[in-house]
Amino acid sequence: xxxxxxxxxxxxxxxxxxxxxxxxxxxxxxxxxxxxxxxxxxxxxxxxxxxxxxxxxxxxxxxxxxxxxxxxxxxxxxxxxxxxxxxxxxxxxxxxxxxxxxxxxxxxxxxxxxxxxxxxxxxxxxxxxxxxxxxxxxxxxxxxxxxxxxxxxxxxxxxxxxxxxxxxxxxxxxxxxxxxxxxxxxxxxxxxxxxxxxxxxxxxxxxxxxxxxxxxxxxxxxxxxxxxxxxxxxxxxxxxxxxxxxxxxxxxxxxxxxxxxxxxxxxxxxxxxxxxxxxxxxxxxxxxxxxxxxxxxxxxxxxxx
Amino acid sequence: xxxxxxxxxxxxxxxxxxxxxxxxxxxxxxxxxxxxxxxxxxxxxxxxxxxxxxxxxxxxxxxxxxxxxxxxxxxxxxxxxxxxxxxxxxxxxxxxxxxxxxxxxxxxxxxxxxxxxxxxxxxxxxxxxxxxxxxxxxxxxxxxxxxxxxxxxxxxxxxxxxxxxxxxxxxxxxxxxxxxxxxxxxxxxxxxxxxxxxxxxxxxxxxxxxxxxxxxxxxxxxxxxxxxxxxxxxxxxxxxxxxxxxxxxxxxxxxxxxxxxxxxxxxxxxxxxxxxxxxxxxxxxxxxxxxxxxxxxxxxxxxxx
Numbered sequence: 001x002x003x004x005x006x007x008x009x010x011x012x013x014x015x016x017x018x019x020x021x022x023x024x025x026x027x028x029x030x031x032x033x034x035x036x037x038x039x040x041x042x043x044x045x046x047x048x049x050x051x052x053x054x055x056x057x058x059x060x061x062x063x064x065x066x067x068x069x070x071x072x073x074x075x076x077x078x079x080x081x082x083x084x085x086x087x088x089x090x091x092x093x094x095x096x097x098x099x100x101x102x103x104x105x106x107x108x109x110x111x112x113x114x115x116x117x118x119x120x121x122x123x124x125x126x127x128x129x130x131x132x133x134x135x136x137x138x139x140x141x142x143x144x145x146x147x148x149x150x151x152x153x154x155x156x157x158x159x160x161x162x163x164x165x166x167x168x169x170x171x172x173x174x175x176x177x178x179x180x181x182x183x184x185x186x187x188x189x190x191x192x193x194x195x196x197x198x199x200x201x202x203x204x205x206x207x208x209x210x211x212x213x214x215x216x217x218x219x220x221x222x223x224x225x226x227x228x229x230x231x232x233x234x235x236x237x238x239x240x241x242x243x244x245x246x247x248x249x250x251x252x253x254x255x256x257x258x259x260x261x262x263x264x265x266x267x268x269x270x271x272x273x274x275x276x277x278x279x280x281x282x283x284x285x286x287x288x289x290x291x292x293x294x295x296x297x298x299x300x301x302x303x304x305x
Numbered sequence: 306x307x308x309x310x311x312x313x314x315x316x317x318x319x320x321x322x323x324x325x326x327x328x329x330x331x332x333x334x335x336x337x338x339x340x341x342x343x344x345x346x347x348x349x350x351x352x353x354x355x356x357x358x359x360x361x362x363x364x365x366x367x368x369x370x371x372x373x374x375x376x377x378x379x380x381x382x383x384x385x386x387x388x389x390x391x392x393x394x395x396x397x398x399x400x401x402x403x404x405x406x407x408x409x410x411x412x413x414x415x416x417x418x419x420x421x422x423x424x425x426x427x428x429x430x431x432x433x434x435x436x437x438x439x440x441x442x443x444x445x446x447x448x449x450x451x452x453x454x455x456x457x458x459x460x461x462x463x464x465x466x467x468x469x470x471x472x473x474x475x476x477x478x479x480x481x482x483x484x485x486x487x488x489x490x491x492x493x494x495x496x497x498x499x500x501x502x503x504x505x506x507x508x509x510x511x512x513x514x515x516x517x518x519x520x521x522x523x524x525x526x527x528x529x530x531x532x533x534x535x536x537x538x539x540x541x542x543x544x545x546x547x548x549x550x551x552x553x554x555x556x557x558x559x560x561x562x563x564x565x566x567x568x569x570x571x572x573x574x575x576x577x578x579x580x581x582x583x584x585x586x587x588x589x590x591x592x593x594x595x596x597x598x599x600x601x602x603x604x605x606x607x608x609x610x
Contacts, residue, residue, distance in 0.1 A: 024431070041432035073417045077424035079438030080389055087385055107447065108410055109477040112326075112378045119382035126329070127346035133384030142412065144449045144472060146479030167449060172414040174451030177500070178493065183486045188493070192483065
């Protein structure tokens with residue numbers, strides 16, 4: 001799977017991924033009003049607004065980018081109706097030829113992780129048939145439970161040609177609280193990185209592994225060390241733009257070959273029309289604003305590569 | 306919320322919780338056959354089998370126990386159809402007066418955790434209305450991202466009278482890989498425990514906090530230390546029975562007052578009819594077998610308290 005992602009990155013010349021994390025507050029009022037007018041002030045109505053918003057964003061950006069990353073929490077907050085739109089978004093993006101990274105941050109004991117892996121990456125057996133639940137290409141995984149909690153996801157990668165990004169060093173302000181703690185003189189995130197390399201060896205796909213790592217853009221010094229520790233691990237890099245990471249901060253996430261990382265932006269793209277820079281598009285043209293924001297982001301990142 | 310759970314534990318004299326983690330392989334063939342006969346070999350069919358199974362287990366055990374703990378992964382593996390049955394199970398258990406602990410192990414950066422908290426514990430605002438997604442009483446939370454990833458869940462507890470169990474020391478074999486690593490001479494899980502105490506002070510409810518901890522039954526020496534470190538923190542204890550934890554191992558999880566812990570068993574109860582001990586019930590009477598297994602578990606635990 002990682003080779004498919006790399007191919008799409010090379011084709012689009014865009015090591016970026018659009019985060020489809022639609023808070024209701026990002027969605028232009030005209031869309032929310034129409035959806036709630038039709039469905040009432042209900043979870044269905046909210047979910048419909050999310051779907052209309054996503055569709056417009058995807059329709060205006062799909063040809064510029066290799067991948068999208070829907071954050072499942074933003075759908076899960078609307079219960080079943082929200083999750084239906086998560087699935088609909090995944091399916092629509094895959095039809096458009098986009099690689100879909102489900103940002104689900106799952107992780108549990110072995111048998112439970114196996115169920116998550118089946119639902120998000122693989123298949124379940126029902127009678128004689130094998131059926132797919134959410135059918136994303138990659139998901140994000142939390143490593144706190146250790147190898148037996150991660151292994152079922154790695155097995156699914158190998159069996160179904162799928163991929164993972166395991167949380168190593170996250171982009172949020174408190175990420176250091178546990179992740180930076182020193183163990184025999186080295187931060188916890190380096191130990192996690194070494195495990196990611198070990199797990200990654202079980203599912204290689206060309207020069208890189210199907211088992212990638214989440215490495216926040218907000219800590220460039222750490223990215224440099226992690227890049228060296230994990231030469232064959234692809235990085236999913238959150239934190240660019242709205243969270244404060246700049247293109248210069250991203251440089252250490254990449255290898256010499258210009259590969260090795262895919263940078264996510266959510267708010268900075270999907271709510272671009274709310275920024276002064278893109279305000280001239282107007283709320284009703286939020287899709288065009290998102291497209292311009294993608295083009296600007298790609299140019300910004302490519303100048304440092 | 307923790308005071309409601311404690312009240313129910315005292316009323317039933319049962320510090321136990323039934324894990325509703327229905328793998329298809331646990332469900333008697335007659336139920337699976339009937340559901341797939343009606344719905345075909347589809348996700349709907351699998352989900353219907355899960356629902357029929359759950360309902361029978363709940364109907365045979367609800368009056369003996371204070372709480373249930375559905376593991377969402379076992380539903381999520383069947384996609385949307387599975388999640389509908391998760392929701393249906395949550396609603397049915399709450400109607401029966403059971404406290405529902407959603408075992409979801411969510412956790413992300415702040416804004417994302419806020420969305421999870423809204424979906425599982427709280428409400429979302431849609432127009433003028435506040436609506437509930439899954440409406441569980443407690444959920445489990447993963448602390449790897451630190452305070453800003455956990456705080457939104459704590460806020461939801463305080464605002465909506467709900468509860469959490471934060472992963473401190475999990476019951477699985479690899480849990481020590483990261484959780485036991487020494488930081489200035491003390492294991493990571495103790496640092497997490499201290500944070501849980503800090504977070505817990507923000508949402509006290511009587512003698513205990515709404516912010517509890519997951520502490521596996523499989524590591525009794527560690528439970529003893531954690532009990533001392535977290536005197537006002539309720540423990541959710543997985544790992545009893547099928548995972549190897551015995552009643553003796555549970556003792557250190559409790560306080561002197563006989564409170565402080567609720568012990569989960571999943572397979573040991575819901576698939577009791579598959580054990581030699583309960584085989585005489587027969588597969589069709591799996592509900593009665595589960596009831597007997599609950600009674601035996603309660604007696605087993607109460608003898609050490």
